[in-house]
Amino acid sequence: MLARRTLSRIMLLAALAGCSASSGGPTAAARDAAAAPVPSATPIADAAPDAEAVARAHHALDRLGFGARPGEAERVAREGVDAWIARQMQPATLPDAQLEEALRALPSLSMSMKELITAYPKPKPMPAKPDGAAEGDDAKGRKPAAPAAPSKAKKAKARPGELDMDRIEKPGVPAAKEDAGKKPRQILADLSAQKVMRAVQSERQLQEVLVDFWFNHFNVFARKSQQTLYTLGDYERTAIRPNVFGKFRDLLGATAQHPAMLFYLDNYRSAAEQGATAGAGAGKKPAKAKARGLNENYGRELLELHTVGVDGGYSQDDVRQAARALTGWTVNEPAADPAFVFRPAMHDTGAKTVLGTALDRGGKGDGEQLLDLLARRPETARFVARKLAQRFVSDAPPQPLVDRLAETFTRTDGDLRAVYTALFASPEMWAPEARTAKTRKPFELAASALRATGASYDGSPQLVGRIERLGEPLYRCQPPTGYKDTADAWVSTGALVSRINFGIDLAAGKIQGVKMDTRPLAGSASLDDSEALVDALSAALLHRAPSAGTRATILAALKKDDAVDYQEPSPTQLPQAVGLLLGSPEFQKR
Amino acid sequence: MSTMNLSRRSFLGLSALGVASLGGVGLAFAKPPAAGAGKRKVLCVIFQRGAVDGLSMVVPWADKAYYAARPSIAIGAPGSGKDAAIKLDERFGLHPALDGLMPHWSSGKLALVHAVGSPLATRSHFDAQDYVESGTPGVKSTEDGFLNRALEAAGEREQSPVRAIGLSPNLPRILSGGAAAVAFASIQEFRVAGGKGTAPSTARSFEEMYASAVDEALRTTAASTFDAVQRISSIKPGSYPEQNGAKYPGSPLGKRLRQMSQLIQADAGVEVLVTDCGGWDTHAAQGSAKGQLATRLRDLGDSVGAFATDLKDRLDDVCVVTVTEFGRTVKENGTGGTDHGHGSVMMVLGGKTRGRKVHARWKGLAEGELFEGRDLAVTTDHRAVFGEVLRGHLGVQDLAGVFPGFSAAERLGIYG
Secondary structure (H helix, E strand, C coil): CHHHHHHHHHHHHHHHHHHCHHHCHHHHHHHHHHHCCCCCCCCCCCCCCCHHHHHHHHHHHHHCCCCCCCCHHHHHHHHCHHHHHHHHCCHHHCCCHHHHHHHCCCHHHHCCHHHHHHHCCCCCCCCCCCCCCCCCCCCCCCCCCCCCCHHHHHHHHHCCCCCHHHCCCCCCCCCCCCHHHCCCHHHHHHHHHHHHHHHHHCCCHHHHHHHHHHHHHCCCCHHHCHHHHHHHHHHHHHHHHHHCCCEHHHHHHHHHCCHHHHHHCCHHHECCCCCCCECCCCCCCHHHHHHCECCCHHHHHHHHHHCCCCCCCCCHHHHHHHHHHCCCEEEECCCCCCEEEECHHHCECCCEEECCEEECCCCHHHHHHHHHHHHCCHHHHHHHHHHHHHHHCCCCCCHHHHHHHHHHHHHCCCEHHHHHHHHHCCHHHHCHHHCCCCECCHHHHHHHHHHHHCCEECCCHHHHHHHHHCCCCCCCCCCCCCCCCCHHHCCCHHHHHHHHHHHHHHHCCCCCCEECCCHHHHCCCCCCCHHHHHHHHHHHHCCCCCCHHHHHHHHHHHHHHHHHHCCCCCCCHHHHHHHHHHCCCHHHEC | CCHHHHHHHHHHHHHHHHHHHCCCCCCCCCCCCCCCCCCCCEEEEEEECCCCCHHHHEECCCCHHHHHHCCCCCCCCCCCCCCCCEECCCCCEECHHHHHHHHHHHCCCEEEEEEEECCCCCCCHHHHHHHHHHCCCCCCCCCCCHHHHHHHHHCCCCCCCCCEEECCCCCCHHHCCCCCEEECCCCCCCCCCCCCCCCCCHHHHHHHHHHCCCCHHHHHHHHHHHHHHHHHCCCCHHHCCCCCCCCCCCCHHHHHHHHHHHHHHCCCCCCEEEEEECCCCCCCCCCCCCCHHHHHHHHHHHHHHHHHHHHHHHHHHEEEEEEECCCECCCCCCCCCCCECCCEEEEEEECCECCCEEECCCCCCCHHHCECCCECCCCEEHHHHHHHHHHHHHCCCCCCCCCCCCCCCCCCCCEC
């Protein structure tokens, strides 16, 4: 049976290798593997994979995914790491029925933006305006300068900056059975739950890692306004997810035209300045004249964070001209059925030059030309290459690697799949110094802890809350920078205590919605034999021998507990040992 | 750091920690600060991340150019109605949502600094925040934060694992460096889980594991963590209820300032406290006397006001400084907001602050006076303000190491 499965995987690999050879695909990875001093396991049925092959599989699962589930590294090693990578690069070919079934319990995930607005209305519906919100809502989703009713003003005073969806709601069907329970914050609860569920359960691990990476690159803050909340899920689903294996320009374009980004960085309001020449129809709508003019927010972050980077050599004038090129890129029916629209009447038709290039296609074409220009700048190639290398290799990735990836990016006109292929085939990725070099971000820590222990997660909000306490509230990174991907941002005293407590509570079954059976992790080790127990658990959770200190500490903890309180091994011993291992320094790394 | 040292410290400290984590037989920490040893000076820094509009916080009401530039978001001149600015002097007024600060202004505890900022023109939040925190504008390679360098320069009065605390899940850059600095989101959460089902030695086990961690960052962080946990876990926040009728807002900032007050009153050994508050990036519909920005200012003013009221006499030893990365455009933009600008405002409160004064080298908002033709020009470097507070309050004599390459041209007379 095993043989048959392995065989069919080899055939699948062969097929994949054939079809993606043009992009340099897995063949390059295979070449690297062949050249490596210790070859990965040949896929001969039932042969026990050697230690280096398993270690390599663990590294792959830790970097291209959220860590190994029990037994998974051995399976990947048998299949061959390169074959596994090749399959991960083709996520559509990986069946994921179990996850899809689980996600169906969260109906808000599949709703359109329009449906969400209807199904999860604002708590206090305001008198609807036909073309609403455009001039009414402020960035906190409230009416700003309008003289608010006293009671409302008081409420805003009590909880400034916090929207109704601040508290975490149980995902899926709202607590109250009736429709009144369908509050907008439910949307964020469902979205957060699905992110964790996908990371823990999905077979398409690389896809989930990349969705996390690119969402963070093109970050949108869920709580900027009701509008970002209603559009955020669709943003991830339709702008990010389908494009993570595609061309950078397509990804950039999809984010630039999505209502979530247009709302988040205010471009939907940005219009030709008064005095500038605007397109046909300008000035016909005096009702909107109140707030009409340029907003630099998106133009700046597009340069600084999405493309050329803060050191990309642009000036304040470039920022302004970029913003002018994007005037008129706005949202139709923002409060009811948000959709991208280009409005010529808002567009600045004057001459613009960004980074020395004149933008002269006219109308919507000005913005498209700007994105074309930025997507192809060498600074963008370097910026993206470095960020990817930092995610997959190390906090300070070797410059030659970054240069090669940037070269691939430029040569393939921003073909992200080709860049990943080059990255995964690089010797730097597999170098000894890259192994366990990365510190797990809170989200990665939580997902990998559940995977390593084979725990199940039902989407309950407590786990999402714990990730927030670890310092990474999901979908709620306020600044457009996104979360940092380096250890210095995540290793500090408070965070360390939270990490330790997370491991302890998780193993003790104190995090609602997570079910974990610790006994299978010990394998055949007897509960009476502390040494065997610790070794088995370490192998299962850390995938390597623990440091002498960690091993001795856990042994001591088990023995002490044993001697003081119990004749028989304590029923809490196993969870305690698992908790100590999940909180250990070793488990913080990937 | 020697292993020897570490293990001795562990040995001494941990029985107390273990017991505390079991639910608190009230063992004091190993080395309590001597009673009556003199009040420790404490510096509190609040970082307004996102670049606050200083021209709304402290309104230049006498400047006609201000009203011309901001037809829909200006704050009315004092006396112009109920939403008007609160008069501070003949040039400036306070945003009405900051009225919670007025008692402290009137009692001379609060000073405001206008047209303050960084000498660099960057309008990137990320870079500008980084430069404020590193204290070396334009030098990205600086690894530590200037407040940490200041602690090193000040010298250690008595050993404390919590000389510097960031009230945030992760350590802010401004505090990172060689001097002991820790971060936690709340006092209550800063302890190792214990209770039923886990051995009392859980915390000790972790300390031992991390003492031998291969990863250096984890190992050194852990060393300071467990000492700090031990010190902090002896604090019972409930023992320090608000005093003098202080009412903290229920906001995250209000809660954090309340905790800062508790840490100060508990004499936990803290010298520098840092927290931040966001939401200042008002590109659209920022509002005027009411609205988005006013809501944020209400939170800030009420929180800081309550903090000062709560501490009352203790405020003689406590100085609060607010800072932001840059200001916002003088002209409102096309969407009822303001874009990234240059000069902004800092507040200095408590200690020997020369209060009841707006300190400003004010050039005005006339077109020719603006930075790059659009922003409030910076006439006071934020490092000059911090420098004066560090010297006058924490006794840092040598500022050259704190702000390399910078020395204030003259004394500002804001502090001391």
